[in-house]
Amino acid sequence: MIAGRRLDTLRSNLLLTVVCLVWVVPLVWALGTSVRAPGEPVGTGFLWLPGRPSLANFAEAWSAAPFVTYYLNTIVICGGILAVQLFTITLAGYAFARVPFPGRELLFSLFILQLMLPLTVLAVPNFLTMRDLHLINTKLAIMLPYMASGFGVFLMRQAFRSVPLELEEAGRLDGCQWWQVLWHVYLPLTRPALVAFGLVSVTFHWNDFLWPLLVTNTPNARPLTVGLASFALAGENGAQFPLIMAGTLLVMAPLLLGFFLFQRQFVSSFIRSGIR
Amino acid sequence: MQLELPATSLPSAGLQSLRFRVTAGRFAYGLLLILPSLVFLLPFTVWPAIKVVVSSLFLADIAHPQPSFIGLGNFAAEFGNEVFWQVMRNTVLFAGFTVPLSIGLALLLAVEVNKKLRLVGVFRTALFYPTILPTVGAAAIWLFVYAPGLGLADRFLGLFGSYDHNWLGDPALVLPALMVMMIWKQTGYFMVFYLAGLQGLPQEVFEAAALDGARGWRMLRSLTIPLLSGTTVFVSTIALIDSFQTVDQLFILTQGGPNNASNLLLFWLYQEGFRNFNFGRASAVTVIMMALLLAVSLVNYRQLDRAAHYES
Amino acid sequence: MARVVLDRVTKKFGEVAAVNDVSLTVFDREFLVLVGPSGCGKSTILRLVAGLEDVSSGEIRVGDGLVNDVAPKDRDIAMVFQNYALYPHMSVFDNLAFSLKLRRVPKQQIRQRVQQTAATLGLEGLLERKPKQLSGGQRQRVALGRAIVREPQVFLMDEPLSNLDAQLRVQTRAELIKLHRRLEATVIYVTHDQVEAMTMGSRIAVMRDGVLQQMDTPTGLYDRPANMFVAGFIGSPSMNFLSGRLERHNGSLQVTAGDLVLDLPPERAAGADSANTQEVVVGVRPEDVQPAASLVPNGHRPINASVDVVEHMGNEKFVYLSLANASLVARIDVSCPASAGENLPVVVDAGKIHLFHPATEEAIF
Numbered sequence: 001m002i003a004g005r006r007l008d009t010l011r012s013n014l015l016l017t018v019v020c021l022v023w024v025v026p027l028v029w030a031l032g033t034s035v036r037a038p039g040e041p042v043g044t045g046f047l048w049l050p051g052r053p054s055l056a057n058f059a060e061a062w063s064a065a066p067f068v069t070y071y072l073n074t075i076v077i078c079g080g081i082l083a084v085q086l087f088t089i090t091l092a093g094y095a096f097a098r099v100p101f102p103g104r105e106l107l108f109s110l111f112i113l114q115l116m117l118p119l120t121v122l123a124v125p126n127f128l129t130m131r132d133l134h135l136i137n138t139k140l141a142i143m144l145p146y147m148a149s150g151f152g153v154f155l156m157r158q159a160f161r162s163v164p165l166e167l168e169e170a171g172r173l174d175g176c177q178w179w180q181v182l183w184h185v186y187l188p189l190t191r192p193a194l195v196a197f198g199l200v201s202v203t204f205h206w207n208d209f210l211w212p213l214l215v216t217n218t219p220n221a222r223p224l225t226v227g228l229a230s231f232a233l234a235g236e237n238g239a240q241f242p243l244i245m246a247g248t249l250l251v252m253a254p255l256l257l258g259f260f261l262f263q264r265q266f267v268s269s270f271i272r273s274g275i276r
Numbered sequence: 277m278q279l280e281l282p283a284t285s286l287p288s289a290g291l292q293s294l295r296f297r298v299t300a301g302r303f304a305y306g307l308l309l310i311l312p313s314l315v316f317l318l319p320f321t322v323w324p325a326i327k328v329v330v331s332s333l334f335l336a337d338i339a340h341p342q343p344s345f346i347g348l349g350n351f352a353a354e355f356g357n358e359v360f361w362q363v364m365r366n367t368v369l370f371a372g373f374t375v376p377l378s379i380g381l382a383l384l385l386a387v388e389v390n391k392k393l394r395l396v397g398v399f400r401t402a403l404f405y406p407t408i409l410p411t412v413g414a415a416a417i418w419l420f421v422y423a424p425g426l427g428l429a430d431r432f433l434g435l436f437g438s439y440d441h442n443w444l445g446d447p448a449l450v451l452p453a454l455m456v457m458m459i460w461k462q463t464g465y466f467m468v469f470y471l472a473g474l475q476g477l478p479q480e481v482f483e484a485a486a487l488d489g490a491r492g493w494r495m496l497r498s499l500t501i502p503l504l505s506g507t508t509v510f511v512s513t514i515a516l517i518d519s520f521q522t523v524d525q526l527f528i529l530t531q532g533g534p535n536n537a538s539n540l541l542l543f544w545l546y547q548e549g550f551r552n553f554n555f556g557r558a559s560a561v562t563v564i565m566m567a568l569l570l571a572v573s574l575v576n577y578r579q580l581d582r583a584a585h586y587e588s
Numbered sequence: 589m590a591r592v593v594l595d596r597v598t599k600k601f602g603e604v605a606a607v608n609d610v611s612l613t614v615f616d617r618e619f620l621v622l623v624g625p626s627g628c629g630k631s632t633i634l635r636l637v638a639g640l641e642d643v644s645s646g647e648i649r650v651g652d653g654l655v656n657d658v659a660p661k662d663r664d665i666a667m668v669f670q671n672y673a674l675y676p677h678m679s680v681f682d683n684l685a686f687s688l689k690l691r692r693v694p695k696q697q698i699r700q701r702v703q704q705t706a707a708t709l710g711l712e713g714l715l716e717r718k719p720k721q722l723s724g725g726q727r728q729r730v731a732l733g734r735a736i737v738r739e740p741q742v743f744l745m746d747e748p749l750s751n752l753d754a755q756l757r758v759q760t761r762a763e764l765i766k767l768h769r770r771l772e773a774t775v776i777y778v779t780h781d782q783v784e785a786m787t788m789g790s791r792i793a794v795m796r797d798g799v800l801q802q803m804d805t806p807t808g809l810y811d812r813p814a815n816m817f818v819a820g821f822i823g824s825p826s827m828n829f830l831s832g833r834l835e836r837h838n839g840s841l842q843v844t845a846g847d848l849v850l851d852l853p854p855e856r857a858a859g860a861d862s863a864n865t866q867e868v869v870v871g872v873r874p875e876d877v878q879p880a881a882s883l884v885p886n887g888h889r890p891i892n893a894s895v896d897v898v899e900h901m902g903n904e905k906f907v908y909l910s911l912a913n914a915s916l917v918a919r920i921d922v923s924c925p926a927s928a929g930e931n932l933p934v935v936v937d938a939g940k941i942h943l944f945h946p947a948t949e950e951a952i953f
Contacts, residue, residue, distance in 0.1 A: 008492075009391070012388050013393060013395070015388060016388050019385065019403070020402035023405075024402050025428065026418065026421055027417065029417075084316075089313070091309040091310070092309060096310075099309060100302065102303055110314075110317060110322055113321060114321045116573035117566060117569060117570075120521055121542070122320075122324045122325060122562070124555060124558045125325075125328040125331065125559070126320055127549070128555065129319065145320035148316035148321070149313075164671070166669045169640050170673040171675075172659075172660045172661055173638060173666060174687035174734070175691055178305075184686070189676065203408055209410065209524045209527070210523055210527075214546075228410075228413060229528060232416045244416055248416040252409055252413045255410075260401070260405075270468065274469060
């Protein structure tokens with residue numbers, strides 16, 4: 001029995017090691033390639049890893065494309081969307097959880113509709129709307145459609161429902177206006193849900209590609225992903241792979257770093273994102 | 277006792293208006309709270325969903341800047357187009373392989389990383405991290421992986437002999453190549469749902485089965501998989517919806533080529549709208565896409581109650 | 589001046605009237621207990637007074653003002669919830685201080701009032717703790733403190749002791765009564781426990797199915813129940829009910845219930861006459877059934893009964909008796925011999941029985 005268990009553990013470790021190696025190798029290889037000294041041919045050396053690590057490719061990538069603008073754009077877009085979302089989903093989530101009013105179910109189904117029909121699918125009509133509003137090539141055009149979040153409203157509705165109703169009633173008797181009940185009672189108690197939403201939202205918008213691509217046509221308004229795509233497509237030959245990998249890692253670095261630091265939080269947040 | 281009050285008495289009329297005031301107040305209050313969301317939801321989700329159905333019935337391309345009604349003409353044009361059918365075939369194939377493969381692998385890996393292993397944290401991290409990468413960035417890495425002769429794929433196969441595949445340029449290889457990347461990107465995400473599901477299962481059942489002598493594959497097939505069927509339905513719908521929306525990596529890796537061999541529905545939608553500038557036909561494809569997603573989502577919506585079970 | 593007046597108040601949830609045409613007045617500084625079985629509407633009344641629900645019809649006045657349309661926060665009412673409803677993310681200090689902060693009371697004064705309240709309730713050492721780190725009894729005191737610190741006109745308490753264990757409940761009951769005396773505030777207290785009601789209330793309102801059955805002092809309710817429901821609900825063990833007949837015999841009025849034949853005293857006969865019925869329900873409190881040996885049979889005819897069960901309570905015992913075609917519970921002195929299976933002749937004090945109308949269940953006297 002004991003021997004069987006040990007064998008079982010050994011087999012699991014072996015299997016997982018092999019699979020995880022396959023999973024990690026692309027990233028490690030991209031990293032290895034990106035720190036190759038300029039001129040050193042790709043795919044040479046022990047385990048195809050570079051002989052003399054160098055950050056030259058990162059410096060070159062940084063100057064070869066307007067990454068500063070891209071970075072700022074992405075930060076503004078993610079931050080702007082999140083700020084407005086936190087406001088809209090808190091209010092709507094509260095209404096759907098705790099304010100019974102006629103038409104509530106019908107209105108809620110509109111938010112479910114957004115869960116079912118993501119923006120990428122409705123890109124054509126939304127693009128035409130942005131064109132009519134003369135918002136093409138603005139960060140606002142990228143942000144506007146995301147500022148109401150069906151996912152967020154759904155999440156916050158669940159979270160608010162888990163707060164005992166008596167606490168709201170105690171708050172109201174203690175002298176709270178409705179917004180004070182939200183601020184002092186509900187929000188402190190639903191912070192985990194808000195944090196989870198924030199993580200998923202920022203990750204999603206940091207990585208979003210098609211919609212920003214459609215409504216922008218110059219680097220001025222473009223986020224990192226769209227910038228990276230044009231950067232990668234511009235130099236699609238072997239010699240430039242180290243440069244492309246450096247650029248790619250520059251784009252992914254903040255999220256990767258955040259993930260490695262706060263894995264648990266990321267995983268539990270993404271489990272909540274399964275609603276759609 | 278009730279009869280003391282005449283039916284026409286003023287208090288009762290006042291009461292009616294009070295009740296109306298309360299209901300109206302509630303409605304106004306509820307609407308006020310939802311208003312900030314509606315300001316964005318109505319013009320950018322509800323209205324476009326309606327508008328696109330209408331515009332799918334109009335001819336609107338470069339030659340016709342003024343849209344004119346053509347009924348189901350756009351749909352007929354799509355259904356008469358060989359490329360459309362090629363795209364549909366690709367989309368179905370893509371989903372048909374990636375969904376079951378990534379889910380099966382996810383379940384298998386979840387069972388493994390649910391065991392008490394010393395490096396279990398490292399394993400979970402290694403499997404999950406592709407989830408948080410931007411698809412475009414991941415695609416850039418895989419572009420390099422698939423680079424003919426030079427890339428990781430060919431170099432690895434080179435260890436066993438000489439290989440020089442044009443992974444992304446060969447119509448026979450391109451779709452499988454995209455599938456492999458998709459499975460790599462998503463399996464970890466599905467795995468954590470199974471992991472949460474596994475951790476919610478009663479441990480005694482497994483202990484009892486172990487005492488009965490069930491092990492390994494037998495335990496998996498006759499206990500774990502049936503007990504996790506709820507999770508499987510849930511994960512399958514997510515996987516299906518995601519797979520229908522695959523598009524970002526095509527911009528980096530293949531542009532739908534060669535010869536539409538890797539063209540998927542959402543990329544075709546993009547091409548109709550923003551390369552061919554045929555917004556009428558793009559609208560028709562959108563409507564088809566919407567119908568597909570709503571069908572899958574309606575099945576999923578019934579499962580939403582289950583979603584609550586992952587929340588803790 | 590904090591009277592609370594309910595004037596013909598009705599609250600409907602859909603078609604169901606949770607509170608049906610209730611009128612009652614709670615006097616200033618009174619400790620009124622609302623009692624009744626679960627679902628009788630007592631908690632709904634509390635929530636209506638608090639403003640957590642809107643009335644469907646009728647008027648509620650607190651002090652001198654009509655509060656139908658006044659928000660809960662402006663009614664100057666504090667409530668102690670059954671599950672305490674302490675804010676889990678705030679320390680005890682912040683729980684107590686919250687309402688004062690919202691009312692923009694100066695910081696110095698907040699500190700002072702919180703500390704004073706904490707001292708009153710013995711919470712001084714716990715101010716920095718979170719509710720999760722407190723025992724049930726401590727939480728209960730914090731909930732009380734949160735109400736007291738505001739110095740409101742009216743306290744509402746919704747079964748505040750029901751989550752405490754039996755011993756602590758009795759202890760807290762006494763403390764609450766003392767507290768009420770010191771605070772000199774109006775209290776409306778909801779409970780389903782008639783013992784709690786009898787021991788705490790200066791007056792008690794008994795509710796059933798949304799309807800106010802009777803409102804009186806504890807002794808008033810016990811001695812003069814308005815109907816069978818109140819008679820049966822108040823007192824433990826419950827009042828015995830026997831179906832019987834009124835008959836005139838030798839010029840005096842007699843009530844007969846099986847073996848039990850009682851001559852009604854003349855002063856009560858008049859009331860029975862006016863009831864205009866022959867069929868009655870006879871109500872007998874357990875303490876009014878006594879062993880024949882212990883009483884001088886002054887017009888009381890002993891009846892034969894056999895003892896089924898005896899419950900020893902220490903200072904007294906409850907004896908469950910079988911009559912020819914009825915059963916009775918007697919509450920007798922512990923020194924009286926009675927054991928299961930034996931015969932025990934008993935007498936019933938005719939001067940203390942209650943008669944009820946069998947159809948309306950209303951008291952005849």
